[in-house]
Amino acid sequence: MANTPPPFSRFEWMIAWRYLRARKADGGVSVMTLISLIGIALAVFALVATLAVREGLRSDIIQTMLGANAHAEVHYRRDFSGEIPVDHLIRDYSSLVEKIGGLPEVTHASPLVRGQVMGSYRGRNLPVDVYGITLEDLRNYPMVAKPNEALGSLDDFETGVAIGAMMARQLGVGVGDRIKLISPDGVKTAMGTSPRVSAYEVVFIFSSGQGFIDQSRLYLPLAQAQSFFNREGAVDQVDLRLTNPAKVGALILPILRSSGDRAYVTTWQDRAGGMIQALKMQDNAIFIVLSILVLIAALNIVSGLIMLVKNKGRDIGILRTMGLSQGSILRVFFLCGASVGTVGTLIGVVLGVVFAANIDSIYGLVDWITGSGVRDLEANGFFFPSAIVTIGDVSSAAGLSLALSWLITFFPARRAARMNPVEALRYE
Known part of the structure; x- marks a missing residue:
């Protein structure tokens, strides 16, 4: 009995990489792949950057609140x-x-x-x-x-x-x-x-x-x-x-x-309970809205992958007749979509972290472009928060993007795996 190659073998990666690089003339969708990658990167960048600004805003509000108040108060009954x-x-x-x-x-x-x-x-x-x-x-x-x-x-x-x-x-x-x-x-x-x-x-x-x-x-x-x-x-x-x-x-x-x-204690969280709850609700709303953007960007991967499966029908039939299993075909096309989602996610995370680390320079650039706009707005009471990147925010953004891009990639990949090689080669 012939040895069955392990999942995600080297040849599966090679085929997936070749399909990703193939131009439209060769049955590939490289332009669609690039668009999908850029879409994922921008969506993750927006999510990471927004979460960082949100965390900075929360920190600034709490620091302002606690800068003139006690963290806890001890009273007697x-x-x-x-x-x-x-x-x-x-x-x-x-x-x-x-x-x-x-x-x-x-x-x-x-x-x-x-x-x-x-x-x-x-x-x-x-x-x-x-x-x-x-x-x-x-x-x-x-x-x-x-x-x-x-x-x-x-x-x-x-x-x-x-x-x-x-x-x-x-x-x-x-x-x-x-x-x-x-x-x-x-x-x-x-x-x-x-x-x-x-x-x-x-x-x-x-x-x-x-x-x-x-x-x-x-x-x-x-x-x-x-x-x-x-x-x-x-x-x-x-x-x-x-x-x-x-x-x-x-x-x-x-x-x-x-x-x-006779003592009892009141804390800053007791005094600011309503504000903290409002911030949590705002955080959830922001995350949901930006998650929809990530989902929309991930759907571009599906459309590109469906086009790739359609263009590579002949190749799928030949690979199947050469002995590749349905599982290998599924993994090849899964790697095509998952690779785009993974690379786009990494690029988006890096862009988001760089944006947060240079938020003061970003405000300065806006100030220069608008002609002292930031300073004028601050003078009128507008608040420009800092940006704080946390491991939890980055993990949630990256995890969401990877989960969506990998999950939705599975369905067109399964469609490719179930393609009948005889039907794929009938008119070739």
Whole structure:
């Protein structure tokens, strides 16, 4: 009994390669093959590039969001079960900061006083969200301490307040002006509680990149905030910054164990749950739409392969009479289509990675062509994200392209394998 050659033997690769190179005059479809390859490459390039920009946009949004906010917050619950009610204030915050700050993934723990007041300057009023914090702790929030745009000096924070740029604009406040803070929960007297009014010099104006922060947030030195909000010797919460904010969920239990029975934790993911869900839905929609483009490009391979099978009917009949099995014929034409899909996928991945790695140069090219278009759009609030290539995105794009191109190639290849050699040679 003759030895049966193993699948995908050398002669099968040779025949497939010869068919791919054959010109139309010789029964080949080289032009269609080139068009199919370019189509797959462009579709995969668009998918990889878009996924990279999408990941960059997600990263930029999260970094902007976390640049002025805590990754996690530790609060105390009120306790009314005993004879003496216990409020929500954290009075042992120094020891709590030391305990939580010692956890492996925690980079910084900051005691914080929170309060809502009315800000006033020369007849203009605005709701203000006050954060009482030390200068050392404030420096750990990069979008506040080191923003892209700022006025004044943060070094003078102990003698004044830091406010957002939009708040300063709406109140008409500049560096050196004194802003009034009015709190309804002020001094307790025999006649009741009277509003507390204090004036503070504006020493630093920051632009964090988040409108709701720049419009409403004011940072006040911790000691002064404790006095203003009647928090002597206590704080409202302890803010935590972590090595990896994405893994904050795994740290909740260790934080609670270090914080005591009355503690509870809120994370940045809790605050931004709606936005994260919206980003996920957007990611799924983008991937589906671009997957359709890859499918359309892969269908070009099918059309080219069907034409190749039709033109090579005589060759198929001769090969079958020479002893080639149906399996060998199937594998030859499968290799023709799969090779185009594979090469196109690799080219598309390389183009997508190069595009993402040079996204700043791409923006610069657009800027040069349009005449400072990017800078003008950014000045008007448009956002040009960075691009981040991840192994998962590249794998999903390449895997989708290969799966589609290989799967749909199987059907015309099977048609070639089932061709009757007698019918193929009847009119030759």
